[in-house]
Amino acid sequence: MNKFLVSLALGASLLSSPAWAADDSLYKAFGEKPGLVALMDDFMVGLIANERTKSFFEKSNQQRVKEQLVEQLCSLSGGPCQYKGGDMKTVHDGMGVNKTHFNALVEVLQRSMDKRGIAFSAQNKMLALLAPMNRDIIEPAQ
Ligand code: HEM
Numbered sequence: 001m002n003k004f005l006v007s008l009a010l011g012a013s014l015l016s017s018p019a020w021a022a023d024d025s026l027y028k029a030f031g032e033k034p035g036l037v038a039l040m041d042d043f044m045v046g047l048i049a050n051e052r053t054k055s056f057f058e059k060s061n062q063q064r065v066k067e068q069l070v071e072q073l074c075s076l077s078g079g080p081c082q083y084k085g086g087d088m089k090t091v092h093d094g095m096g097v098n099k100t101h102f103n104a105l106v107e108v109l110q111r112s113m114d115k116r117g118i119a120f121s122a123q124n125k126m127l128a129l130l131a132p133m134n135r136d137i138i139e140p141a142q
Helices: 003-016 025-029 032-049 054-058 062-076 088-092 099-115 120-137
Strands: none
Touching: 025 120, 032 054, 032 062, 032 099, 062 120, 088 120, 099 120
């Protein structure tokens, strides 16, 4: 390869993934915004169908929750979104969410991710980003 081609290749690779750009590979693995919207639609159906989570979500504004979750997961996965919803502690305060409820929600999410064919490694990365939030969501046992 002559020098010109080398610099062309280098330039192209810098343009496609500049060092300062956020890593959006996880966002892409989830199918970007349309993928997240479809995932959250299925997730909400699952949450309403699940005995352990249904009572929480039946009475919530499901459309808003789905939209906020799309923004949150988009932002968490390196996508071009900004989550502007409430902080996890305030949003879930007083709901009485316990470990069992939290685990049930994670299982429902896993099933939805499976259904959408999201790679297992990407599923695990997303779950690893969500898991620490349990501290703000689960209420201490009385
Ligand atoms: C990592 C786990 C979780 C995440 C990332 C999460 C995230 C969110 C987000 C982004 C919202 C919308 C906030 C807003 O409207 O500003 C929300 C609302 C809500 N979440 Fe969660 N959540 C989680 C776990 C749970 C669990 C385990 C339950 C109960 C089983 C739950 C029940 C609810 C309910 C009922 C609402 C609606 C509140 C309302 O009507 O205002 N969440 N959650």
